[in-house]
Amino acid sequence: MNTTISKKSSSVTQKDPDVLQLIQPDKVHSSIFTDEGIFDLEMNKLFRRTWLFALHESEIPNPGDFKAFDLAKTPVIAVRNKDQSISMLVNRCRHRGATLCERGVGNARNLTCWYHGWVYDLDGSLISDVGQGKKEELGLTRLPRVDNYRGFVFTSFAPEGETLDEYLNEARAFMDILLDYSPTGRIRINPKVVHKYKFQGNWKQLGMDGYHVHFVHASVVDIFSRRKNTAGSAVGALQIEDPWSDESSSRARGFPFGHAALDLRQQRLDNADSLVEAVKKGPGGKAYADKMTEIHGAERAREIIALHGDPHLGVFPNLQLIHDHLRVMVPISASETEIHMYPIFLEDVTPEFNTARLRNHEDFYGPASFGSPDDAEIFERVQEGLHAGVNPWMAVGRGLDRDWVETGDVQVGPISDEVTQRAQFAEWRRLMTD
Amino acid sequence: MTSMKSSENKTEFTPATVEFHSISRFLVNEAQLADKGEYDAWLALWADEEIKYWVPCNWDDADPAESLAIILDDRAHLEERMVRMKHRRAHTFSQPARAQRVIGNICIVKENEEWVVNSSFTLGSINRGEQSVWFGESEHRLIAEQSIWRIKSKKVNLLGNDQTLTSLLFLP
Numbered sequence: 358m359n360t361t362i363s364k365k366s367s368s369v370t371q372k373d374p375d376v377l378q379l380i381q382p383d384k385v386h387s388s389i390f391t392d393e394g395i396f397d398l399e400m401n402k403l404f405r406r407t408w409l410f411a412l413h414e415s416e417i418p419n420p421g422d423f424k425a426f427d428l429a430k431t432p433v434i435a436v437r438n439k440d441q442s443i444s445m446l447v448n449r450c451r452h453r454g455a456t457l458c459e460r461g462v463g464n465a466r467n468l469t470c471w472y473h474g475w476v477y478d479l480d481g482s483l484i485s486d487v488g489q490g491k492k493e494e495l496g497l498t499r500l501p502r503v504d505n506y507r508g509f510v511f512t513s514f515a516p517e518g519e520t521l522d523e524y525l526n527e528a529r530a531f532m533d534i535l536l537d538y539s540p541t542g543r544i545r546i547n548p549k550v551v552h553k554y555k556f557q558g559n560w561k562q563l564g565m566d567g568y569h570v571h572f573v574h575a576s577v578v579d580i581f582s583r584r585k586n587t588a589g590s591a592v593g594a595l596q597i598e599d600p601w602s603d604e605s606s607s608r609a610r611g612f613p614f615g616h617a618a619l620d621l622r623q624q625r626l627d628n629a630d631s632l633v634e635a636v637k638k639g640p641g642g643k644a645y646a647d648k649m650t651e652i653h654g655a656e657r658a659r660e661i662i663a664l665h666g667d668p669h670l671g672v673f674p675n676l677q678l679i680h681d682h683l684r685v686m687v688p689i690s691a692s693e694t695e696i697h698m699y700p701i702f703l704e705d706v707t708p709e710f711n712t713a714r715l716r717n718h719e720d721f722y723g724p725a726s727f728g729s730p731d732d733a734e735i736f737e738r739v740q741e742g743l744h745a746g747v748n749p750w751m752a753v754g755r756g757l758d759r760d761w762v763e764t765g766d767v768q769v770g771p772i773s774d775e776v777t778q779r780a781q782f783a784e785w786r787r788l789m790t791d
Numbered sequence: 792m793t794s795m796k797s798s799e800n801k802t803e804f805t806p807a808t809v810e811f812h813s814i815s816r817f818l819v820n821e822a823q824l825a826d827k828g829e830y831d832a833w834l835a836l837w838a839d840e841e842i843k844y845w846v847p848c849n850w851d852d853a854d855p856a857e858s859l860a861i862i863l864d865d866r867a868h869l870e871e872r873m874v875r876m877k878h879r880r881a882h883t884f885s886q887p888a889r890a891q892r893v894i895g896n897i898c899i900v901k902e903n904e905e906w907v908v909n910s911s912f913t914l915g916s917i918n919r920g921e922q923s924v925w926f927g928e929s930e931h932r933l934i935a936e937q938s939i940w941r942i943k944s945k946k947v948n949l950l951g952n953d954q955t956l957t958s959l960l961f962l963p
Contacts, residue, residue: 549849550858553955557921576881580871695955700859712856716863725846725862727875730883730958737919 380786382779383754387743389785390559390751396691403674403788404429405514407614408524410676410685411435411445413546413699414508421465421479424548425458427687429514432456433500434468436479445500445512446481457497462548468497507536508543509676519614527765528616531668535678538666539703540648546683552698552723558736560688563696564781565617565671567609567772568755570601573735577727588635589665591680591721591728593621597628600772607772609756611780612765615673619772622664629663636662641710648705666701671777673784681718692740698722753778811899814908814933817940818894822912825962828888830873833962838934838941842866846963851948861952861959883960889917890961896928905943906933916961926950927963 376398379386389395409428416424417437425434425448432448434457448456450470457468457477467484468477476485481497502513504521506529511521518524525532536542570592571578581587582595593600600607606623625632636642649658670678675686687695700718702711721728743751756774763769768776817836824833837844846862847853855863864872876884892914900907908931916923927949933940947963949956 547858550853552848552859552861555955555957557919573882576875576878579878579880580874708856715855715857715859719860719863720868723848723859723861724956725959725963727871730960731881733958734883734919 376789377786380782381750383757384750384752385782387745387749387751390561390740390743391691393691396688398789399688399785400430402791403785404688405431406518407515407674407788408502408504408511408513408518408521409674410672411503411510411512412548413544413683414443414505414510415543415545416462416548417443419464422462423458423465423468423479424462425456425460427460428512430688431514432460433512434458434497435510436481438479443503443505443510444480445503447498447500449498450475451483451495451497452487506532524614525616525672526614527612527767528618528670528672531618531620531670532672532678534622534664534668535666535701537661538664540645540652540706541704543704545702545704546699547702548699550700552729553695554698554724554729554733555689555693555695556733556736557692558694558733558740559691560674560686560694561781561785562736562739563677563686563694565609565619565669565677565777567601567607567619567777568775569735573731574728576731577721580727586635586638588632589639589667589717594625594628594632594635597631598624600624603771603773605772609770609772609774609776611768611776611783613767613780613784615781615784617671617673617777617780619669619777621667621669625663625665626660629659632663632665633659636665639710640713641707645706645710666703671781673781680721681714682722694736753782810901810906811897814899814906814940815897817933818897818908818910818931821942822892822894826888826890826892826914828876830876834869834873836940836942837866837869838936838943840866842869842942843944843946844869845944845946846949847946847952849953851952861949861956862947862963883958888961891915904934906935906940907931908933914961914963918958918960923957925963 379389411428412424412435417435420437420439422437423434425432434446434448436444436446438444448458450457450472452470452475453472455470455472457470467479474485475483475487477497478484481499483492483495487495500512500514501516504511506521506525509532536544574592578592581590581592586596588594598605600621606627608620610618610620633646637646646658646662649662653661667680668678677684682698682700684696684698687697689695700715719726723729753775756770756776760768760770760774760776768780770776821833821836842865844862844864845860848859848861853859875881892912894910894912896911898909909928911928914925916925927947930946932943934943949963
């Protein structure tokens with residue numbers, strides 16, 4: 358545990374922001390990162406309207422299982438009901454407002470408030486006599502929409518809006534890269550196995566960025582390039598070709614609704630044979646490759662394995678699927694963000710295959726890993742610099758002159774182009790000014 | 792490695808032997824080298840082969856086969872960690888190390904050729920002008936090589952390893 362002794366002063370609140378002007382085609386205004394007033398507006402207009410990733414269904418497999426966590430600065434409880442459906446309830450007693458569950462996971466027959474003993478059924482309905490109001494009107498507040506894509510559970514505070522399928526749209530094909538890597542097409546998340554990490558910076562700094570690798574992670578690229586084989590490592594298969602070079606076949610993609618991907622597929626498919634060999638040489642790799650071939654046939658198995666289950670996808674605004682983990686972004690304030698990184702366990706593989714994935718994750722991600730601390734450090738430096746009161750613009754125009762549009766209104770460019778940031782800010786502007 | 796909560800199994804009161812003083816001195820020296828960023832000298836305290844440097848995440852005995860660690864280094868990975876902490880382009884470590892720890896509650900038991908040393912620490916660390924305080928307990932397994940102590944393994948249970956953490960810029 359660490360206890361912060363000194364705190365930087367909070368940013369100045371801009372009272373009446375003309376939000377529309379803050380996002381320009383090639384630049385964005387610093388205040389969207391530093392202003393607490395804009396942060397509050399983001400919670401109301403963006404986080405409490407759009408789809409948010411809540412959890413993976415495997416985290417609460419049995420009736421009565423629950424997970425309590427924060428979503429859009431709101432304490433919520435995801436509960437597995439007796440009919441296997443999942444409810445999203447606001448973790449706040451309807452009486453005086455106490456939270457019913459502590460953050461974390463557990464199993465319960467009902468939810469009881471410690472303050473005056475109000476008892477709620479798992480679906481949120483009030484079941485005890487409380488001597489006031491109408492019982493049926495005093496149930497826990499439910500988030501109106503819950504939906505699921507292949508086990509990824511999303512929720513929305515808004516009763517109406519795009520369906521989840523419409524919202525994810527092009528991003529689904531990238532989520533499939535991750536899911537199809539599992540022999541059963543399903544993954545497991547253990548809610549207790551997580552790297553929880555925080556930095557003093559704004560949540561929007563956590564975009565997909567194909568530009569920073571050679572600078573922020575220069576030491577890691579140097580150290581990993583001394584290894585014999587880095588297939589599946591966080592910086593890519595360096596022994597084949599640098600995937601972060603603009604001369605490579607890697608592409609940055611910006612989708613509608615703010616999703617973005619660092620698309621390394623082409624390079625991986627071009628080098629499929631050597632990448633499959635590398636997987637086979639790892640712990641449990643041969644058995645895995647054989648099983649995948651049995652299920653999918655040689656050609657499709659080769660493709661799936663080469664893609665490594667790594668979509669490098671950002672699902673706006675709070676989910677990223679990178680490498681061997683899924684991460685949730687948890688905004689705390691304009692200048693503080695938590696990242697919760699859950700390693701992905703594949704179903705129906707040998708234990709050593711999943712164990713090797715855990716080690717691969719730890720290598721680059723986590724509070725004492727080789728990668729994450731450098732990211733946190735640069736985000737904190739950015740947050741500091743953005744407080745400059747003169748010329749308060751951040752440039753995000755790289756590639757504007759050379760990028761192109763593909764089917765589905767997808768913006769595409771070489772891997773270091775800032776199409777990913779621009780997609781995120783376009784959606785931010787749409788929601789904040791709508 | 793066994794849990795550090797097994798103090799009830801230690802039937803013997805740690806005697807104020809020559810070894811106790813020597814091992815206490817060793818722990819202080821190790822801590823000072825780590826805190827001052829003397830990484831080469833710190834690495835030299837470890838045994839040559841089959842070492843394990845383990846800082847569990849989420850709970851103290853989280854099995855690495857099924858869960859994450861904060862640090863889980865064998866010899867090769869620990870050597871890479873040293874290269875990284877000294878790397879001129881690892882900007883997390885661009886400022887000189889600034890940490891200070893105090894060690895106490897030292898308890899020593901001999902198991903065959905290994906000396907199992909439990910201790911507690913408090914540690915202050917400076918990162919980008921922010922001071923943070925950390926607490927934890929360590930289990931060292933030491934061997935004596937030609938009357939010099941060497942670390943076979945070190946396990947560190949950080950208090951709050953289940954909490955949201957900032958970067959660790961020191962060697963726990």
